[in-house]
Amino acid sequence: DIQLTQSPSSLSASxxxxxxxxxxxxxxxxxxxxxxQQKPGKAPKLLIYGASSLHSGVPSRFSGSGSGTxxxxxxxxxxxxxFASYFCQQSHGTLGFGQGTKVELK
Amino acid sequence: QVQLQESGPGLVKxxxxxxxxxxxxxxxxxxxxxxGWIRQPPGKGLEWIGxxxxxxxxxxxxxxxxRVTISFDTSKKQFSLKLSSVTAADTAVYYCARxxxxxxxxxxxxxGQGTLVTVSS
Numbered sequence: 001d002i003q004l005t006q007s008p009s010s011l012s013a014s015x016x017x018x019x020x021x022x023x024x025x026x027x028x029x030x031x032x033x034x035x036x037q038q039k040p041g042k043a044p045k046l047l048i049y050g051a052s053s054l055h056s057g058v059p060s061r062f063s064g065s066g067s068g069t070x071x072x073x074x075x076x077x078x079x080x081x082x083f084a085s086y087f088c089q090q091s092h093g094t095l096g097f098g099q100g101t102k103v104e105l106k
Numbered sequence: 107q108v109q110l111q112e113s114g115p116g117l118v119k120x121x122x123x124x125x126x127x128x129x130x131x132x133x134x135x136x137x138x139x140x141x142g143w144i145r146q147p148p149g150k151g152l153e154w155i156g157x158x159x160x161x162x163x164x165x166x167x168x169x170x171x172x173r174v175t176i177s178f179d180t181s182k183k184q185f186s187l188k189l190s191s192v193t194a195a196d197t198a199v200y201y202c203a204r205x206x207x208x209x210x211x212x213x214x215x216x217x218g219q220g221t222l223v224t225v226s227s
Contacts, residue, residue: 030210032210036214043201043203043219043220044152044201044217046215049207049211050211055215087151087152089152091210094154095154095167097151097153097154098151
């Protein structure tokens, strides 16, 4: 099975900050990588698919990049509603998720 | 706009079968897409359980395959999950979701609100 490792597991940031976190796959998954946002007690929401395509309705401050084994999700200017956990998910073979990065208020 | 809603018992005894249903509104299951289940143990990450295609074909997580069955109801307005021989490790929030994309690009674009299932005697 392909393992996804997200880093950091948590980070503290302020409104307006540019934040970037990573997802590393245990083997190449081309660009078959999606990102989700999850707030406490809520279902995840799809943000990015195919490594860099923005899902419908997602603000343009979210962007994704990468291919092969290394991927990043960037929030260009953190907004109050962006404090949440973020999960990556690969679709190359058995579907799987990373363990998440929690973005907290500094 | 598609909406999904999980329902089922919140408490299941060890060794018994967990049964959940996902009602779909705003979209006809028969029209296409895959329909899946994902779970999340309290405070932990997400785990894909499996999904079913509108034609009835299924795909399961190998780690759960021997215990999982996903099926449609006869009206195809909802789909269900059965997980047999449950243990405390199966305690989780269970989500149903719509799965979109080609086989190598599968992603979950609409989710139910989730339902907590606790396995305990």
